[in-house]
Amino acid sequence: MLQIACPHCGPRDENEFSCGGEAHIARPKQPDAISDAEWADYLFMRTNPKGALAERWCHTVGCRRWFNVERDTVTHTILRVYAMGAPRGGGGGA
Amino acid sequence: MPERYLRQSVLAHLGLESRAVDDPGDAGLVLCERAHLGKVGLRGDPADKAFLAAVEKELGFALPLRPNTVTAGDDVTAFWLGPNEWLLAVIPYEGTPLAEDLVKALAGLHAAATVLTDSRTVIGVSGPAARDVLAKGCPLDLHPSAFPAGSCAQSLLGKADVLIHLHDGGARLDLYVQRSYADYLWRWLEDAGAEFGIAVLGD
Numbered sequence: 001m002l003q004i005a006c007p008h009c010g011p012r013d014e015n016e017f018s019c020g021g022e023a024h025i026a027r028p029k030q031p032d033a034i035s036d037a038e039w040a041d042y043l044f045m046r047t048n049p050k051g052a053l054a055e056r057w058c059h060t061v062g063c064r065r066w067f068n069v070e071r072d073t074v075t076h077t078i079l080r081v082y083a084m085g086a087p088r089g090g091g092g093g094a
Numbered sequence: 095m096p097e098r099y100l101r102q103s104v105l106a107h108l109g110l111e112s113r114a115v116d117d118p119g120d121a122g123l124v125l126c127e128r129a130h131l132g133k134v135g136l137r138g139d140p141a142d143k144a145f146l147a148a149v150e151k152e153l154g155f156a157l158p159l160r161p162n163t164v165t166a167g168d169d170v171t172a173f174w175l176g177p178n179e180w181l182l183a184v185i186p187y188e189g190t191p192l193a194e195d196l197v198k199a200l201a202g203l204h205a206a207a208t209v210l211t212d213s214r215t216v217i218g219v220s221g222p223a224a225r226d227v228l229a230k231g232c233p234l235d236l237h238p239s240a241f242p243a244g245s246c247a248q249s250l251l252g253k254a255d256v257l258i259h260l261h262d263g264g265a266r267l268d269l270y271v272q273r274s275y276a277d278y279l280w281r282w283l284e285d286a287g288a289e290f291g292i293a294v295l296g297d
Contacts, residue, residue, distance in 0.1 A: 008177055009161050009247070009248075010161070012233065012234075012235035012249070015247060016233060016249065017234060018251060061249060061250050061255045062247075062248045062249065063161065063175065063176040063179075064175075064176055065176055065177065077221060
């Protein structure tokens with residue numbers, strides 16, 4: 001069980017949250033102008049690193065707000081919690 | 095809004111009135127349904143001074159801006175639900191006029207007031223074992239040092255989403271639960287509290 005520090009509510013148990021998958025994946029601005037391979041890359045391909053990974057999380061049963069978490073996929077250490085829309089900074093991998 | 099004489103509490107089918115006692119005696123867990131408490135959902139931008147001022151004028155007190163805190167007047171309690179979201183609990187069931195007044199007061203602002211009275215019911219929990227019972231199914235730290243009187247928190251209780259409000263003085267907790275989870279949560283509380291002895295109070 002992870003303990004995640006919600007930017008609003010403070011540290012809470014993982015089962016209060018939902019994970020929204022990898023963060024910082026931009027939707028193509030003109031989906032009809034790109035190839036199927038590029039669209040598939042956007043939809044399905046993820047970095048799946050061994051190490052630091054930026055993920056989106058939502059405090060579903062609490063304040064219901066989304067935010068970004070940088071988590072080490074090997075040790076489960078939470079490296080950083082930062083706001084939606086903020087650039088990813090620090091950390092290696094990914 | 096339904097006709098008053100047709101209105102039935104969410105837990106009416108459990109026949110709680112017939113089990114209600116005046117004196118809980120030495121029961122460890124004391125439960126009641128606080129049915130028909132008026133509720134209004136409020137959304138708005140806390141950085142907008144005009145929004146905060148309009149709401150404060152209407153309620154007579156300021157909205158809580160710190161996470162998981164509560165402010166209250168005589169008849170209305172305001173819960174922090176999110177950075178731009180609050181729940182107003184209104185005693186007695188007079189949620190609709192308050193919502194209408196708020197809608198008028200917030201005209202022209204990027205804000206919303208919505209009647210949510212029948213979306214949730216409230217289960218009152220008290221008694222010496224109240225925190226021990228909740229701790230069986232809630233990931234929050236319910237120790238008084240971490241969850242002081244007068245605060246609120248949204249969390250899970252036995253897998254149901256709840257808003258927990260610990261009243262000033264700390265003697266009673268109110269659980270705001272979605273009406274479709276209320277029957278499950280009541281039965282969960284009865285199961286979890288059986289070892290401590292349970293008493294049911296009237297509304």
